[in-house]
Amino acid sequence: MANRSRVTIREVAERVGVHPSTVSRVLNPATRGRITPEIAEKVTKAANDLGYTPNQAARGLRTNRTRTIGVLIPDITNPLFPPIIRGIEDALGESGYTAIIGNTDNLAVRETEAVSTMRARQIDGLVLATARRDDPLVSQCVADGLPLVLVNRTADADGVSSIVNDDALGIALAVSHLKDLGHTKIAHIAGPLELSTGEARQRSFLEALQKEGLSPADCPVAETNAFSEDEGLRTAAELFAEGLSFTAIVAANDLIALGAYEAIADIGLRCPEDISVTGFNDMPFVDRLSPPLTTIRIPHYELGREAARRLVELIETPDSSARATTLRPELIVRGSTASPDR
Amino acid sequence: MANRSRVTIREVAERVGVHPSTVSRVLNPATRGRITPEIAEKVTKAANDLGYTPNQAARGLRTNRTRTIGVLIPDITNPLFPPIIRGIEDALGESGYTAIIGNTDNLAVRETEAVSTMRARQIDGLVLATARRDDPLVSQCVADGLPLVLVNRTADADGVSSIVNDDALGIALAVSHLKDLGHTKIAHIAGPLELSTGEARQRSFLEALQKEGLSPADCPVAETNAFSEDEGLRTAAELFAEGLSFTAIVAANDLIALGAYEAIADIGLRCPEDISVTGFNDMPFVDRLSPPLTTIRIPHYELGREAARRLVELIETPDSSARATTLRPELIVRGSTASPDR
DNA sequence: GTGAAAGCGCTAACAT
DNA sequence: ATGTTAGCGCTTTCAC
Numbered sequence: 001m002a003n004r005s006r007v008t009i010r011e012v013a014e015r016v017g018v019h020p021s022t023v024s025r026v027l028n029p030a031t032r033g034r035i036t037p038e039i040a041e042k043v044t045k046a047a048n049d050l051g052y053t054p055n056q057a058a059r060g061l062r063t064n065r066t067r068t069i070g071v072l073i074p075d076i077t078n079p080l081f082p083p084i085i086r087g088i089e090d091a092l093g094e095s096g097y098t099a100i101i102g103n104t105d106n107l108a109v110r111e112t113e114a115v116s117t118m119r120a121r122q123i124d125g126l127v128l129a130t131a132r133r134d135d136p137l138v139s140q141c142v143a144d145g146l147p148l149v150l151v152n153r154t155a156d157a158d159g160v161s162s163i164v165n166d167d168a169l170g171i172a173l174a175v176s177h178l179k180d181l182g183h184t185k186i187a188h189i190a191g192p193l194e195l196s197t198g199e200a201r202q203r204s205f206l207e208a209l210q211k212e213g214l215s216p217a218d219c220p221v222a223e224t225n226a227f228s229e230d231e232g233l234r235t236a237a238e239l240f241a242e243g244l245s246f247t248a249i250v251a252a253n254d255l256i257a258l259g260a261y262e263a264i265a266d267i268g269l270r271c272p273e274d275i276s277v278t279g280f281n282d283m284p285f286v287d288r289l290s291p292p293l294t295t296i297r298i299p300h301y302e303l304g305r306e307a308a309r310r311l312v313e314l315i316e317t318p319d320s321s322a323r324a325t326t327l328r329p330e331l332i333v334r335g336s337t338a339s340p341d342r
Numbered sequence: 343m344a345n346r347s348r349v350t351i352r353e354v355a356e357r358v359g360v361h362p363s364t365v366s367r368v369l370n371p372a373t374r375g376r377i378t379p380e381i382a383e384k385v386t387k388a389a390n391d392l393g394y395t396p397n398q399a400a401r402g403l404r405t406n407r408t409r410t411i412g413v414l415i416p417d418i419t420n421p422l423f424p425p426i427i428r429g430i431e432d433a434l435g436e437s438g439y440t441a442i443i444g445n446t447d448n449l450a451v452r453e454t455e456a457v458s459t460m461r462a463r464q465i466d467g468l469v470l471a472t473a474r475r476d477d478p479l480v481s482q483c484v485a486d487g488l489p490l491v492l493v494n495r496t497a498d499a500d501g502v503s504s505i506v507n508d509d510a511l512g513i514a515l516a517v518s519h520l521k522d523l524g525h526t527k528i529a530h531i532a533g534p535l536e537l538s539t540g541e542a543r544q545r546s547f548l549e550a551l552q553k554e555g556l557s558p559a560d561c562p563v564a565e566t567n568a569f570s571e572d573e574g575l576r577t578a579a580e581l582f583a584e585g586l587s588f589t590a591i592v593a594a595n596d597l598i599a600l601g602a603y604e605a606i607a608d609i610g611l612r613c614p615e616d617i618s619v620t621g622f623n624d625m626p627f628v629d630r631l632s633p634p635l636t637t638i639r640i641p642h643y644e645l646g647r648e649a650a651r652r653l654v655e656l657i658e659t660p661d662s663s664a665r666a667t668t669l670r671p672e673l674i675v676r677g678s679t680a681s682p683d684r
Numbered sequence: 685g686t687g688a689a690a691g692c693g694c695t696a697a698c699a700t
Numbered sequence: 701a702t703g704t705t706a707g708c709g710c711t712t713t714c715a716c
Contacts, residue, residue, distance in 0.1 A: 008709060019687045024711060031711095034685060053462045057408060058709035060399040061692045068463075077428055079626065082418045086445060098463060100440055103428060120395045121410075121440065258630070284421065288600070290632040350693060361703050366695060373695095376701065400693035403708050 007052045015046045023047070027054065060122060067097045069311060070118035071127045074106045079283045080253075080300065081129060084151060087304020088127055095312045097124075104130050106226075111137050119146075125311045131155040131162075132194050147314040151307035152300075154196045159322050161314060163306045166326045167200035168207065170296040173331040174250050174278040175208035177294070182339045183248040183276065185218040189235050189260060191227045191252035198227070201252045201280065220244050224256060232259020233266075240267050247275060247340035254279035254286050254295055257336075261289070272338035282332055291335035298329045349394040357388045365389070369396065402464060409439045411653060412460035413469045416448045421625045422642065423471060426493060429646020430469060437654045439466075446472050448568075453479050461488075467653045473497040473504075474536050489656040493649035494642075496538045501664050503656060505648045508668045509542035510549065512638040515673040516592050516620040517550035519636070524681045525590040525618065527560040531577050531602060533569045533594035540569075543594045543622065562586050566598060574601020575608075582609050589617060589682035596621035596628050596637055599678075603631070614680035624674055633677035640671045 009027075013020040018039060025031040026043040035043075046052075060066040071088055073081050089099050100121065102114035111130055115137065118126070125147035131138055133156045141148045142159060150162035178186055188205040191198030202221060209219055222239050224231035232251060236259060239246075251257035257279035264271050271277050271291055279286060279295035286293040306325060313320050351369075355362040360381060367373040368385040377385075388394075402408035413430055415423050431441050442463065444456035453472055457479065460468070467489035473480055475498045483490045484501060492504035520528050530547040533540030544563060551561055564581050566573035574593060578601060581588075593599035599621035606613050613619050613633055621628060621637035628635040648667060655662055 009711095010709080020709090021688080021711075022686060024709095025686085028711080036685065039685085053458060055403070055709050056463045057399045057402040058692090059711075061397070061403055061694090062709080062711045064692075066399060075428075076418075076424045077626075079421060079424075082421075082424060085443075086417075086419055089443070089445060093459075098442055098459065101427075101431070101443060103431060116395060117440065121398045284419075285627045285630075288627075288631050351695095352693080362693090363695075363704080364702060366693095367702085370695080378701065381702090397693050400708090401695075403710090404693080404695045406708075 007050045008055070009052070012043065012047050012050055012052050015050065016042050018043065064122075065124055065315075066122045068121060068123050069097055069099055069125045069127065069308075069315075070115065070121075070123040071099045071101050072104055072111060072114055072130045073101060074130050075103055076101065079285075080152075080281055083300035084129060084304035084307075087301040087306075088151075088308040089304075091305040091308035092312070095308075097308075097312060099127075099308075106130065108137075115141075124315050125149070127151055127307050127311055129153065131196070133196050133199060134194065147311060149307045149311040149314065151303055152197070154324065156196075160324075161310050161322045162324045163303050163310060164196070164324075164326055165298040165303065165329045167197060168204040170280060170298070170329040170331075171201050171204035171250065172208045172211065173329070174280075174294075174296060175205065175212055175214075177331055177333065178248045178250070178276060178278065178337065179212045179214065181248075181276065181337060184214055185244075185246040186214065186248045186250060187219060187239055187244070187246040188221045188250045189232060189239070189252060189256050190221055190223045191256065192225055193223060195227075198223075198252060205250060218246070220246065224252070227253045227255055229255045229259040229262075232256030233262045234259070236260040236263035237266065239263075248337070249275060249277045251277060251279050254281045254283045254293060257286075257293055257295070258289070261336075272336050274341065276337040276340070278337060287334060289336075294334045294337040295332055296329045297332045299327050302327055349392045350397070351394070354385065354389050354392060354394050357392065358384050360385065406464075407466055407657075408464045410463060410465050411439055411441055411467045411469060411650075411657075412457065412463075412465040413441045413443050414446055414453060414456055414472045415443060416472050417445055418443065421627075422494075422623055425642035426471060426646035426649075429643040429648075430493075430650040431646075433647040433650035434654070437650075439650075439654060441469075441650075448472065450479075457483075466657045467491070469493055469649050469653055471495065473538070475538050475541060476536065489653060491649045491653040491656065493645055494539070496666065498538075502666075503652050503664045504666045505645050505652060506538070506666075506668055507640040507645065507671045509539060510546040512622060512640070512671040512673075513543050513546035513592065514550045514553065515671070516622070516636075516638060517547065517554055517556075519673055519675065520590045520592070520618060520620065520679065521554045521556065523590075523618065523679060526556055527586075527588040528556065528590045528592060529561060529581055529586070529588040530563045530592045531574060531581070531594060531598050532563055532565045533598065534567055535565060537569075540565075540594060547592060560588070562588065566594070569595045569597055571597045571601040571604075574598030575604045576601070578602040578605035579608065581605075590679070591617060591619045593619060593621050596623045596625045596635060599628075599635055599637070600631070603678075614678050616683065618679040618682070620679060629676060631678075636676045636679040637674050638671045639674045641669050644669055 013023045026040045104110040131150045131153045138155045154162040190202040282297035355365045368382045446452040473492045473495045480497045496504040532544040624637045624639035
């Protein structure tokens with residue numbers, strides 16, 4: 001291969017003795033048919049020999065399509081997101097697209113910033129894993145006609161495509177599992193209600209109580225300000241401080257569940273002997289905790305794949321309409337849930 | 343903001359009544375000085391009003407610099423890498439660069455593929471977290487004059503910049519800690535020797551034994567084929583099967599240490615009562631295992647930051663020379679190490 | 685079926 | 701200090 005990627009379509013054309021546009025036509029699958037097979041053959045060979053690689057910047061400038069998409073993630077360091085990103089990148093790769101990732105740390109400023117850098121790079125579309133229920137960025141993108149898919153979290157605005165897990169099913173599985181074990185007093189530590197996941201899981205918890213015939217009066221709900229271990233600890237501790245007598249906690253996600261573990265240990269109780277705990281997400285290594293965490297497994301990788309596939313569809317079929325898709329989660333029973341003491 | 347990013351430098355120029363090149367000069371910090379402040383002011387204002395964002399594709403085409411760099415990672419899903427990526431992206435952002443990430447799953451084909459897509463996208467340089475000691479891709483990039491920085495792992499080839507942790511120090515800390523606890527028979531489960539980390543840690547283990555005055559005859563070394571839990575389990579089990587009498591295991595990384603945990607449990611022993619274990623990396627959540635893992639903490643985020651800074655330097659100061667930098671790791675003592683039974 | 689020519693948005697000589 | 705001009709590498713009309 002020559003120094004850097006400096007072989008141009010012109011050099012290939014000269015080598016074969018045809019016009020650059022002929023080379024372009026050969027190399028573009030859509031127009032290859034119009035070229036005499038014999039010439040096409042020679043061009044292809046010359047391109048390979050010279051180690052030609054198309055300059056995407058030039059192509060993008062001409063076609064107004066960069067085959068690059070932006071992905072906004074709260075924090076790649078949160079083990080929830082890498083599988084989603086993998087799914088996105090793997091699916092994009094299959095369609096010849098590439099992703100640019102931006103971490104926003106859940107900061108609106110950083111989101112705006114990231115989107116403008118990405119737009120400067122002429123992204124063809126955007127996958128947001130950062131959506132809040134009421135998210136100006138979402139409305140902005142919709143207004144600007146930028147192809148957009150939300151993943152993991154959705155937004156209240158309609159007309160937006162989204163791929164999320166079925167929170168209602170997940171929570172129902174958790175509550176039903178606890179009820180089957182004999183729990184009747186179950187607490188819920190909810191995530192932030194400005195996120196669709198926080199709100200949906202809380203709503204689903206209340207619905208599940210009703211479906212299972214459990215009394216909401218015995219089943220307290222507390223809200224956190226973030227899906228974090230610290231907030232889980234703080235909120236669980238508050239719940240205990242109120243002197244309520246629940247025997248199980250449905251945490252809105254695994255990190256909150258970890259916080260609950262600590263709160264339980266702090267007041268001298270044991271999980272699962274005294275209090276059962278369920279999480280949500282099935283993060284890596286929660287099977288190695290003590291006790292191993294009973295949780296709801298979300299197909300994160302598939303969430304990412306689907307989001308990318310949907311986005312490519314949106315980009316390449318401009319008249320395709322927005323759809324909200326939901327993927328099925330699964331209950332994973334481990335050691336953090338058991339029958340309540342009686 | 344207008345529909346998509348369609349405002350061009352020409353429209354800004356027309357709005358102000360100057361030539362497009364003037365606008366270009368105002369917007370480029372390096373040439374802004376040559377423009378009358380008054381005009382510069384007007385141009386800046388107009389650009390803002392119109393919501394102008396430079397088209398990076400066009401700029402890149404012209405300047406042959408895209409301010410995009412490629413990052414090759416074995417697998418973003420391995421918790422080791424996200425902090426490195428964060429470090430890279432944060433540092434790049436400060437210099438106006440953007441990263442494209444590629445996962446290679448340690449497959450040479452995927453590495454080659456990824457690099458050629460990235461080159462088609464005219465990357466200005468490459469950060470490799472995938473280097474093997476003998477890595478054709480590394481030599482290739484060096485030969486092609488593509489600015490390159492290796493991170494986490496290095497390669498044997500010289501003339502390449504790299505940012506890695508000080509494996510020798512890390513292993514020395516682990517061995518010395520175990521010796522201080524009273525261990526004299528310490529096993530090492532090495533990583534793959536074709537990776538610099540595997541080889542360096544094994545070599546450093548032998549050096550540390552000597553420094554501590556321990557007998558290599560009492561300190562078996564076994565090699566794995568991968569830095570994985572499965573390989574750790576398999577190799578530790580083999581070590582036990584040979585009937586050796588060591589009281590501690592220095593694992594080449596945390597995943598291998600996890601495998602060792604299992605092997606220890608499988609033969610009915612306990613950690614740390616019967617066998618102490620140390621890891622390497624301090625992955626997230628190893629503090630939550632039972633027992634919490636004593637390990638070597640590597641400044642992953644800093645590794646990434648440094649790598650990106652170095653790469654930008656290499657790109658912007660072409661005559662800057664290759665350097666191998668090493669960052670200090672730290673011993674984190676937790677519950678998996680204790681004095682041996684006597 | 686292929687060549688000619690224009691132009692995507694920008695920057696960098698060169699001119700004034 | 702600013703305008704003129706050309707061209708980065710590619711695709712896409714429009715001719716023939």
